[in-house]
Every structure is written in structure tokens, then in C-alpha cells.
Amino acid sequence: MDCKQVNYSSGRYFRGDKKDAASHLPMDPGFEAVGIIAAMGESVRNLKVGTPSAIMTFGCYAEFAVVPSKYILPVSRPDPEVVAMLTSGLTASIALEKAGQMESGKIVLVTAAAGGTGQFAVQLAKLAGNTVVATCGGKEKAMLLRELGVDRVIDYRGEDIKTVLKKEFPNGIDIIYESVGGDMLDLCLNALAVHGRLIVIGMISRYQGERGWTPSNYPGLCDKILAKSQTVAGFFLMHYAHLWKEHLDRLFDLFSTGKLKVFVDPKKFVGVRAVADAVEYLHSGKSVGKVVVCMDPNFSEQVAKL
Incomplete structure (x- = not known):
């Protein structure tokens, strides 16, 4: 996985407040990401290794994630603009x-x-x-x-x-x-x-x-x-997971035809260790557009080969 978006609620989850059920431990933060399928189980038939994909499930602040195939949303390219379209x-x-x-x-x-x-x-x-x-x-x-x-x-x-x-x-x-x-x-x-x-x-x-x-x-x-x-x-x-694919397809169509613009904040955050800094930056009020964390600085080279 490479690009993950940072949401305001990330700060809430990181607080570890005993009164807030959303941040009770153990919890695995990071809810959405885009990347490339690196490996699959033997029973998976509808996907291929190397397919650009998005996922929306906890545990996305990581370099790799193991998820059920039903959570995979194939995308055209695993770019920052695409991850911004998710949540x-x-x-x-x-x-x-x-x-x-x-x-x-x-x-x-x-x-x-x-x-x-x-x-x-x-x-x-x-x-x-x-x-x-x-x-x-x-x-x-x-x-x-x-x-x-x-x-x-x-x-x-x-x-x-x-x-x-x-x-x-x-x-x-x-x-x-x-x-x-x-x-x-x-x-x-x-x-x-x-x-x-x-x-x-x-x-x-x-x-x-x-x-x-x-x-x-x-x-x-x-x-x-x-x-x-x-x-x-x-x-x-x-509560609207059954509509994700339909609406994501709509957003992709609008974006690909130039009717929808996606602005990603230009400040760079790279690696898992940068997640906390990205969350703080978002809460500072200085960000413009979507704040995104990229896990691998060499990921763009892999994407260029797609």
C-alpha cells in the first residue's frame, strides 16, 4: 500500500480516551488506502497480482495489509487523488x-x-x-x-x-x-x-x-x-457500504472527464512514522485540500510501470 488519507477523526482515535469507545485499545488506525495487490490466496479468482486497488478497512496505516478479497475496490491508478475520493x-x-x-x-x-x-x-x-x-x-x-x-x-x-x-x-x-x-x-x-x-x-x-x-x-x-x-x-x-462502488465509479467518471477536481495538500508526509505529524498538521488548520501520507518514496516508480 502507498497512499493513505488522513481524516480529522484520526485525532479522535489516537487520543485513547476511556470515555470514547472509538479509541478503545486494541484498535488499528487508518481506514483507507490505495496500492497494488502484492499477493493473493489460492481461492481468490476475481483479482490479479499487480492490480491497482483501494481498500476501506481499519489497519491502513501500514506498508502492507491482509484483507478479505471482498474489501478490494479495483481502481484505475493508485494515486493520491484516488485515495482522496474514498472517505x-x-x-x-x-x-x-x-x-x-x-x-x-x-x-x-x-x-x-x-x-x-x-x-x-x-x-x-x-x-x-x-x-x-x-x-x-x-x-x-x-x-x-x-x-x-x-x-x-x-x-x-x-x-x-x-x-x-x-x-x-x-x-x-x-x-x-x-x-x-x-x-x-x-x-x-x-x-x-x-x-x-x-x-x-x-x-x-x-x-x-x-x-x-x-x-x-x-x-x-x-x-x-x-x-x-x-x-x-x-x-x-x-452505514452506506452497499453504495460505495456505485458512487466511487461516479466520482472516477467525473474526475477522468475533467468535471471534478481533486486537490491534495502539497505538504509531503512519507512513511508510517509521518502519520502522527500528518494528523497534527491537519488539526493545525493550515492544510488546504486533502492531507495524504505515502508509505514508500519509490512507489511512484512502480506505478509508472503499470
Whole structure:
């Protein structure tokens, strides 16, 4: 295996918090990777050694992994852009379709939009014919989002998100793709339109720090969604495994035809020992696009022979 993507939840798993079942030991971190099949069992008939493949299962922060053949997802090339499409791309694609019931002609807000999954969400929403609003922190991230076709970029370092939404979108937002949690989630609830749908795909503001992953209370939540016939939907990718291949094929098609761009953060992380540094870098807020760790510096030479 070579390329593995780093997610905000990796920091949560690494904490070893006794109160958080997700980080109880023993656990094997790293959930997705791309590489080349190095060997197979005698009973495997539908795959070949040397086939570029992706896997989505725990234990991917490693140079090699032994997995059941049913977990193998053949891909065109084991490149960083492909690994970015796994958890990040699939979450955006499936969540917007299933939890968000996304149509065209709507106003869609994506928070933390210049990150791994946000970059997919804004593009898919735009491709579906929607007006896309995106939040981010920093000029470089704002520039990327404009390049991806976002209609209104809100850089919270220079603008107040609440003020902008209230002034420019007085009727509210139809679909919100939310991954920050905390105050941002509360802000999104207040900005949701009548019949609006809020998709909660994570709480990155709560994955690390003194409080870490703790239960959250949102007073008045029931009153808010009842008053405007709104929907708040949680989304966890593992519950949609039956849709992975279908949506991954869609993402590949969009990418190969140039309709979808995949931005990988240019900072290099190589080897298993670099995983912790990559997670810290992601949580620093400095990354733009998807943070990827490559296991073997010579892997590109092997890929070139494919």
C-alpha cells in the first residue's frame, strides 16, 4: 500500500480516551488506502497480482495489509487523488444524495469547504445545478474554492458568517453540509430555510483539545426544526457500504472527464512514522485540500510501470 488519507477523526482515535469507545485499545488506525495487490490466496479468482486497488478497512496505516478479497475496490491508478475520493469523496457524494436529498436550483452551504470532503461537496452541489456558499479560513483556501466554482465564499477571518448569511440569504439555506460542530452547528441551525435539511457529517471542532469528543446539548433544537419543518440528519459512511462502488465509479467518471477536481495538500508526509505529524498538521488548520501520507518514496516508480 502507498497512499493513505488522513481524516480529522484520526485525532479522535489516537487520543485513547476511556470515555470514547472509538479509541478503545486494541484498535488499528487508518481506514483507507490505495496500492497494488502484492499477493493473493489460492481461492481468490476475481483479482490479479499487480492490480491497482483501494481498500476501506481499519489497519491502513501500514506498508502492507491482509484483507478479505471482498474489501478490494479495483481502481484505475493508485494515486493520491484516488485515495482522496474514498472517505472524503464518498461521504460528500452519498450524504448529499441520501441525507440531503439534493436537487437542482437550491442554495447549498458547505462548512470547512476547503478541506478533504468539503472540496467534493461544493463541486457536486455545483454540478447538480445549485447556488453554492462555502466557509473557510484564509485567503489561500478562499482562492481554491473560487477556482472550484463556489458562488459565495465566506472567509471567516475577514467576514462574519452569521452576518453574511442573514444579509445575503434572508430566506435561509436549503441544504447545509456541516462538519465543524459546536458554535458552527448552532449557526447553521439558525440559517436553515423552511423545509431545509442539515447534514451532520462530523464535529471537527470537538475531536481534540481538553474536552475532546463529548456529548453536546443544543437547547431549543426541537423547537427550531419543528417551527420550520426542517430536517437534521446525521451521516456515517459505514452505514452506506452497499453504495460505495456505485458512487466511487461516479466520482472516477467525473474526475477522468475533467468535471471534478481533486486537490491534495502539497505538504509531503512519507512513511508510517509521518502519520502522527500528518494528523497534527491537519488539526493545525493550515492544510488546504486533502492531507495524504505515502508509505514508500519509490512507489511512484512502480506505478509508472503499470
